[in-house]
Amino acid sequence: MQKVKTDILTHRGSHFDLGVQTAQWMQQTPLLKNREKEWKKRMPRFDIHIKETYDIFQTYAPQIWEEIRGMQEVLNLPTNQMILNFAHYRFTPLKNSGCTVYLGRDYMVRNYDYHPATYDGRYQLFQPNDGGLAQIGPTSRVTGRMDGMNEAGLSMGYNFMHRKHPGDGFVCYMIGRLILQYCKDVPEAIQLLKEIPHRSSFSYIVMDKHLNHAIIEVSPRSLDVRYDRTCTNHFKLLTHENRNYTKESKERLDRLLKQTPNGLDKMHAFELFNNPEFEIYSKLFKSWSGTIHTTMYEPQSLKAYMTLGENKMPTVIDFEQWLNGQPLDIHSLYGHIDTDLTFASY
Template structure:
């Protein structure tokens, strides 16, 4: 059993300055060294086209492009190196897990992936040059895998498959774009219909009105459906599903039997976070172990968060931070049952 931690950071200011700030944080970690080793072991199966990437960012997220330039200036890297590691356009996705449940009042989810890809960082960010303020765990520095924004829009995503990838944004940058540019579920649907998508995922969104939508996406199709449960198989785009869905279907059954709207958010959280319940996964070496459990409250602008299983969640008050109050906590601690370290360690 390994003790793990995730630092909580905050930043109020421009995207470019946020990029510079993240570059300074990167210098204090082993993340760049670990990323270089990863690329030596796993050669990229995609091309980097700086002009195309700049054009698509300037269309959908021009301020995040400025953040990338801030990282470039802070780390003194070439633009190609920055886009390879932090651009998240045209990237090849590994298989992973993840389970999500929503009610009118909260979204609870298990983030399942490989620990060596996990930044170990959760960021409060309030830009002053455009875009919505967000609170979210960080993926590959510039991406977000779930989270909440100042409008109370909540997002999480689940991997579906990596067949026939296209040219486009990967999941964690799509998640960032949703949180930073969308105020309503209708905004999310419009954005996801416009964005170019690299791989196939379901994006689950909840807003303060209590509406939930699951948007099934491949590089070829976008379908919106109403439901409150999601694991790792499509319910509409079934022709796009992987051949083997046993684990996804087992977690779906375990979730629908145990996690219902009759439960409080705390009860649902503990069920999702309990390895004995059959939803939490310990398959870390297979890229599908549960690293964190999170629960977001759109109406209250709050969250619960825990690293690893059977943990007491830490409460995070995003609304209070937006009002100018200091963070109550700056570190999350937990444990996971493997010896694979986080990307920044």
């Protein structure tokens, strides 16, 4: 059992200055060196187009481009390397993963299942002054988000479906960031997902402060919306897009459905996801589908819950208090995962 840690960083100000702060944090970790090692082990199966990537960011996320510029100011890397590592927009010229989501009456709880070597080990609270919504949540590949909540109460997570027949488009963790950055409610999230180009096939799960919720099934070719409260790793509507092997995903969904009665208390739901004995939490780290964190978001109270690893009470952060100027009194999160694989920032 390995002890793991996530740094909590806060920033109030511009996206450019956030990029500077982020790069300074990266310089204190081996994250970039570890990313370079990963690229050497598996060459990118996509192209880098600087002009096209710049243009797409000016259309959909100009502030995030400024964040990347701020990082470049500190890291002093060429633009093609910045795009490779931080822009997360892919051009066409796999690994399996998990993730489980349950939407309660007024909360969303989620397990993030993937490979520890891809995990930043960074949790971000960001209140921009130059456009976009304030956000809270764990970062993914530095500039992306794998789940989170924004100041409007919109909460988001995503689940992997497959990467066959990819298109030119944003990858999941940048799409998660765009949802939190620019959408205040479920209808706006659905509209954004209809407009932007998608690299791969994922389900995006959202809940807003009005307790509207949706599971948006997306591939590079199509999109559909369902209003269930559970999601694993297969489409229910875009079934023609499913990968060939969905048995494990369907079995995990069945276990989840059997253990989530109507009105399930939020802390019981969190335990259900975080305690391995309930068989929602996964230890398949070497298969790229081990549970690294469990998160929960309350859109109406703006409270965020986070636990690294298994069988641990969550840390609760009152995002609304932080937005109102109260400083955060914690700087790290700790937990244990049953693997010797290390985070990218170790």
